[in-house]
Amino acid sequence: MESSYPAAARTLEPVFAFMSSSLAQLETTFYKIPGSHVAARYVKSSHQNDPGRTVVEVLIFVFLIFTILQQRTRAGDDERHFIKYSDEEIDESVDDWTPEPLGAPLDDVETADLAAVPVIVGPIGPKPRLLNSSKPVINMVSYNFTGLAGNELIRDRAIETLRKYGLGSCGPPGFYGTIDVHMELERNLADFLGTESVILYSQSFSTIPSVISAFAKRHDIIVADRGVNFAIQKGLQISRSTIRWFDHNDPRSLEDVLIAVEKERKKRRAPLTRRFIVTEGIFEKDGSMADLPRIIELKNKYKFRLILDESISFGTVGRTGRGLTELYNVPASEVDMLVGSVANGLNSAGGFCAGARAVTEHQRINGTSFVFSAAGPALLAVAASEGINILCNTPSLLSTLRGNIAAVRAILDRVDVLDIPSHPASPIIHLHVRTTPTPTTNGLLDPSSAATISTGKSNPLSVHPREPPTFDIAREERLLQELVDECLAQGVWITRAKRLRGQELVEARPSVRLAVSAALSRKDCERAAQVVRAAAGKVLGRRR
């Protein structure tokens, strides 16, 4: 090294000479500019007085150049595919262009579907009145699981709140929209679940997309169940993270994918990014239930964070309705982001995310639909708080619900034209048209066998499983609608599970979705199930 130094210096000599001469040149040219002396003096003196100032000024300069350059490069990218047209040519293409209609008119099936949407007249309850039906019907549709709808105490508290707070909050939480009753509900939810903190959103559907996208960014990795609901799908889409899929409700498949993700990272020597498992407690699509203890074991083992959507299970399972964590007796704090629905579980409106304080506080700044939307009405928050109170103090509500679910399942599990993918404890019960020839023994599903038994492995890059089930959507929807109509004629109100066909990542199998309520008497539940059984036999039986 040492010996090469003089040589290098010699070769560099002309360069130095050139530099010093051009610097001198620059200086004389500079002083020729009018006012340059003043500037020079200014810089000199300011530097003497305060070297820090020069640093700041240089920084401003660099900052400016940097922003200007950045704008330049951005413009450059688009120009590769640009074709230059004259004004006349542009006018011509403007004249020639005919846009498609903004919304395609509905086809016959859609029109009929929309027309068949039932309208409730008056309040919701176990036996509401529908428009165009003379008698009250047995309600197997509404998400009134613990029967809080129509509770007088809640209603009175809501009215009290109205008289103190008015209705709307008239502002997002950041700008005077954080009302004390919201903070109280957040505290109540956190205490109820046993987590450090909770953040409240004003709509349940908009909660999970915001939660996911607040944490998961580009290059982060999300491992998600193939059967997740639509809201989660939207969250995955908006996050722009790398998604890997595991087979619906199959912890073995989950483990395979987790291992593969880690292997891939090691192979690529990629830096450690945030990694999440996203799944549901009770799946909205089919009512199956996640094996939470196993998932938690896996997430801890492979160092993923868990985002669990309990929109259906919160307020409906567990001894007092705390959800899956209570049912399986795992601390809720083990779930990094526990998302639930105040609308479904507490018969009010909104959604929430529970977790550590760092998790919720992060969302207060980064949760899009939290930051950019008005806080919910005060009286709905109070109604929800009161709902929690009632759940805590009346465990019998949940045991009644469990009893009713069991009563319905006892009858429907034995119907040989129906398949029930839902977990026996699930308050929503999905009914599929059974297509495969079935063993004549009863089709009762063992809880642990809710997982699909897969042969071979699916590709985690694709949302589609290796052997996707096949079904005729149009035909099954038609049959199920007949079933719905038949039941309604018998005074039992049920509904098909509505799906956005063509927008879901994986088409869900058509189903009828029953929602069991603690507000119904055991007898009514049994009667409703009998009616469904008879109608299923009538509508589906004769087609086979």
Added chain:
Amino acid sequence: MPSPIALNLSPTRSMFKRRSSSSLAALASAKSYLAAVSEADARARAHGATPTSTPALSLSSSVTTNSEDSVLAEEDDNRDGLALPIVPPTSEQVFNTSHLEFGHSANQRHRYKSQYVPGAALTHDEVDPPYYVLITTYLSYIFLIVLGHVRDFLGKRLNPGKYRHLMPANGYAPLNSDFDSFYTRRLKTRLDDCFSVPVTGVPGRTIITFDRETNDYNLTMKMTGEKTRGLNISSYNYLGFAQARGGCADAVEECLRRYGISTCGGRLEGGTSDLHVMAEALVARFVGQEDALISSMGFATNSTIIPALVNKGCLVISDELNHASIRFGVRLSSASVRMFKHNDMKDLESVLREAISQGQPKTHRPWKKILLIVEGLYSMEGTLVNLPAILELKRKYKFYLFIDEAHSIGALGPNGRGVVDYFGINPRSVDILMGTFTKSFGAAGGYISGNKALIDRLRVAGHGGTYAESITPAVVSQILSSMASIMGVWTPPPVQKGLPSPAEPVQHPGPAPVSMLPPWMDLPLVQRDGSEGRERLRRLAFNSRYLARGLMKLGFITYGHVDSPIVPLLLFNPGKMAVFHRMMRTRRTPIYVVVVSYPATPLVTSRVRFCVSASHTKEDIDTVLRACDEIGDALDLKHLPGERWPIQRIVDSAVELVNMQD
């Protein structure tokens, strides 16, 4: 590592200590108030006239003053000068609102009609501040950024425990990268006492906030247990419908009794009640479209409906300042997006010409459709969309037009029907009018309106109908009652024998047919005849113009249109935001304002955003102007060139200022 230069260690103490109330000029008790009322009576008699009662916001004088709603029943003292009107009414002027929620204003000269004056300029030049302000602003940011990085650098080495949440730990990547959170940690935290202030009560003319204090430079804040009432010039309560008393609240209470809290399901899955059907019909009638669809959250209205309108192969052209919910929806739709400069029609046209002639990227196939999404009134700028020019372009370029009227619906136009009404344009010439109920109507949720076929398509294809909870009955009844009181209610005259019953009026903008309201909704006369709604609209328009003009005459740089109820006042320096906020809220009459800065606005143009309401009285706006005048001097905020008026002259010639046309 606490910052030595953080400004607000326990802000309620130190320099921002609330001034003592002894120097109060306002009326201190109900007793002195009564005396003032009788004085006012005497004055009125001396002028030889019987005191006039306001037609709309007062009941007939048969209502006794000791009714629960009367101002004298107001529970607490008047130390802050907010509980009792500064100009005492005569005893014949009986108001049926609580002055704290909805201010008492009887002076009919304090009214204005919000309407476009043809030829008036829509964009006014944005005035740049003097250079030294710009330079110091940049310097402030650079200083903050450099300091932040230095602190991070040192902190990570000297006090790693505090930075653990930003570093990978036991195999987990940090939830929050230190780069992404830099702005929050190092800049926003300094202002945190100005954000997310917890409140209680009605967000009406006044609002009650909980006092907070911090011992660790805003990292955590504790509520002290004290509450402070202040003038609320921040809530989106444009028409003042945030009320716990009055016709709308009564309607909501009745609805709660009849319907309970929730309808327990999505709209297509059994959560549709007759109230929803009525509300959709009424909203369509209100905005002047064929049909409408309502959803339980304004944000979600955009984020779940836009994907049903456009998809791959479509182009969305979006104003650069469009709301986050619009961006969210567009991103979910997988359509291509082009932005144009805020409200710049030339730029819009060039984007359109380029987009149509170039077609889709790479393939150059023509776009399936082009959707232009703009807002009626921009919530950070107070600017109005240049609708006439856009419709001109629409005829030529055949794009579809989507206007988000979140802030303009109810707040603009002679009939409160939004920007279309303001410009006197047929609403059906716009393809989609979207809006929210959280603002002018004091409710929650949003709507989309357009032609019947389109709305039916959206009912089926929007995400909300299938998967989201429906809007709750109490909220619907607030929407119905507030909307009906803006429109007035049309009741068919008693049917006479032999004559056909008269047809419902269908003209736009017309009254709400009684058939679109639930039969049990018994609105008071002033709401049914539309007089109360009209008063609200006129008061809002007056207050908006008065504040905007007043601030300009004081020499402040403001943005936006004079008729906009959103009035941003430019502060520029980030440091002034916190100080402005604190000085406002610690005045004798505390004033609660919203300060916004980067990233909601461009870096240099930090601002205060006032949201004027119909519930404010002229005297409330005086109070705000006086406060701004003082603070503006203290903080060197008056940089607008041109004629300046002293504050007293502005206050005295408010009516003249408002009626001045430019």
